[in-house]
Amino acid sequence: MTLSCTADGTASVAFAARAADSCAEHMGTLAVGTTTRSGTIAAVSGCTSPQRFSDGGTSTSRYARRHTFTVASPLRVQIDLASAAANTSRLDTYLLLLEGHSSDGTGTVLGRNDDVGSGHGTHRHNSRLSAVELAPGHYTIEATTYGSRRTGDYTLTVVAVGGAGAACTDDLGTLTAGRHVRTGTVAAVEGCTSTHRGSGTSRPSARWYTFTLDAPAWIDIDLAKATTSSLDPYLLLLSGHTSTGTVLAQDNDSGTATAAQIQGVHLDPGAYTIETTAATHSGTTSTGDYTLTVTVPISGLAQTYDATVDEQTTINFNYWPTNARIAAESEHLAVASSGSGGSHSMMVAPDRARSHAVSVHMNSSTAPRSGTAGAARGATARSSHQDGTTRTFPATVTSSCPTGKVLSPINEVLCVVPSSDPDPRLDDVGEEPVYNQATDTLKLSLRLFWDSGCWARRGSC
Incomplete structure (x- = not known):
C-alpha cells in the first residue's frame, strides 16, 4: 500500500507500507559479536523451502522460516541452527544461506548444511555453516528441515567477526622498539589451520598475528604455553599479512621448557605475520592457551x-x-x-x-x-x-670516494686526486696523494708516506 500526502498543494511525500511476512523476519544490520534468534518452523501455507534439494529447485515439501540481514562491512561468520531444547522430539534441521533479501527463498544459494558432524547425538541433527566470508550486501538465512513436513522450534546463532580471516587473526599494529604481549588459544576452529605444516586433515590448528615495520628492526618472538595448558607450542614467522606467506623462520622448543622461540632476526620495513600453532595436530598437546611475546630490542638500525x-x-x-x-x-x-x-x-x-x-x-x-x-x-x-x-x-x-677523487690503483682503499701532470706539486692539493692516470703512478708526500705505513711495506700501500 502506498500513501501520498500533499501539503498546501505544493509538495507531496509518499509512504510505502507492507504487511508483515509470516515466513520471514528481518534482523537488521549484522554487527560483530553474537546474534541469536528463536523461531518456529510451522505448517504455514506458502512457508516452504523451494531449494531444499537443489540450488534453483522447486521442491515445496519442507516447511521453512527465513531471517534476512544486511552486512555493512566485510565479516566472517559462523551460523548455527539447532533444535530447541523444549521440543518434545529433536528437530532435524537443515540450513541454507541465500544471496539478497529473499523472503520467498528463491535467492542464489551461497551455502547449505544438514548435520554438523556424523554419528549420533546432537551433531547428528543440528546444522552449521562455518568460516563464511561475507562482503557488504544483503543476505538471507533459511531454517528448514531434513525430513518432509516436519515442524518444531529452533535456535539460530550467528557469530560474526570483522574482516576476512578475522576469526583466526589479530593485528599487532606497527611495531617499534619495545615489548608487545598477547594471550590467546590454539583451538579447533574450522578454517583456522596451518597452511605450512601437515596436510589434509592432519594440519594443526593455528592463529595468526599480523604486524608492520616502518623501519628496519631486530625482533625476538617467544611462544609459551599457559601454566595450566598442555599445549606444545610451535612458532612461524611469515612474510606479508597472510597465513600463506613465505616462511622466514620457525621453531618448536628452543625457548625455556617447551616454549618456541625465534630470536635475533633482522627484518626490513614491511608487512609480516606470526603463526602460533602446535607441534602436533591431535591429542592433548594440540590445543591450549598461550602467551605470545614479541620484543623489538633495536628499531631503525639497518644492516x-x-x-x-x-x-x-x-x-x-x-x-x-x-x-x-x-x-x-x-x-x-x-x-x-x-x-x-x-x-x-x-x-x-x-x-x-x-x-x-x-x-x-x-x-x-x-x-x-x-x-x-x-x-x-x-x-x-x-x-x-x-x-x-x-x-x-x-x-x-x-x-x-667523494666527488673528485678515485681509488688508488695500489691499495684500492685510498682515495686519491686524479691528475694528468706527470710531476704534480703536492702543495697544490694539500699534500693529498695524487694519482697520475697517464703514467699509472701515485705520488705521496713524505709525511703521508710515513703516516700511512708505506715505508714498512716498502711502498706497497
Missing part, C-alpha cells in the same frame, strides 16, 4: 649503510629497554656514539674506501634473555650474545 670518505655519516636508532647501555665499535672505523632513554646516534667518518663492520652492543640486566635462535629460512642476519645481559647487533658501513 648496511653507504658513506663517503672524510664525510660524517650519522646513524640514528631506538632501543629497548630504555635503561640499557649502548656502545658501538669497529676495528677500522672511528665511531662516536651518544644517546639515552631509548634513542641513540652513531657518527662515523671513514678515511678509507672499504666495508667496515660495526658492532652495536646492548647491555642491560633487563634485556631479553639469551637463547638459541630457531631455525631460519631467509633470515639474513642474527644478533649474538656475549653473556647473559649483553647482546651484539652487527651492521656494515660501506664507504666510497
